[in-house]
Amino acid sequence: MRVQPAVSFRTSLLSLWLVLLLAASAASAQPGTKPAVLSTPSAPAHGSDSARLIPQHTQNGVRFVFHERGAGKLALAGTRVAVRYAGFLPDGHLFDATAASGSPLRFRVGRGEVIPGWDEVLPLLPAGSRVRVWIPAAHAYGATGVRDPDDESRYLIPPNTELVFELEVVSVR
Structure with a gap:
């Protein structure tokens, strides 16, 4: 696990946006409810910029929002993937990123080579996708x-x- 000690101005703005989005998400959540396997509110017309910002949820509470939906293949269990990422704590502190190594992380989906939240969400993301993902502690490092x-x-x-x-x-x- 690599650590990035400094947080840039861009990361600070990203963190502010993240805090506001998390607050809005928490305010709208109903206590005691668990999302379905994949719940997607009705989306605006195809091609709309706001369609990609609709939060989606997995059965175990992993939430994600597409910045850009890829047009490539979906990863099945055992499929090899290459992923670029930046990982943040809830306060916006960057704790790890592939930018430090300059190359994407490569692994097989569904084999426990990464945290469970990644194994759960990656089969829902076509190659070429860029997303923001919120992973509950129980599906990260607990x-x-x-x-x-x-x-x-x-x-x-x-x-x-x-x-x-x-x-x-x-x-x-």
């Missing part, structure tokens, strides 16, 4: 969190923390 390897008294990702990712599905093979 009650364990991720400790800082340089200082065991600190966490890179605190226990029971929802994570936010900007994902780009580069390829599906």
Whole structure:
């Protein structure tokens, strides 16, 4: 896990937008309800810019919004994918990104090679898609969190923390 210590002005604006979106989402959620396998409110006319901003939900509460819907293949269990990403804590702190290595993360979907929330959402994202994804703590690092390897008294990702990712599905093979 790589850590990016500095947060840019652009990331700060992104964080503000994220906080506002999360607040609006929380305010509209009804207590005790769990979304269906994939619930999508009725979308505006095809091609509308606002159609891609409709939040979608998986059965386990992973939420995502398309910035751009790709036209490529969908990933099935065992399919190899390449994904560029940036991972944020709820406060907007960037904890990991593929930009540091310069190349996408490559793995097989549904094999437990990534956090469960990714294995759940990736089969719903065609290659070429760019999305923002909110993953509940139980489908990320749960009650364990991720400790800082340089200082065991600190966490890179605190226990029971929802994570936010900007994902780009580069390829599906």
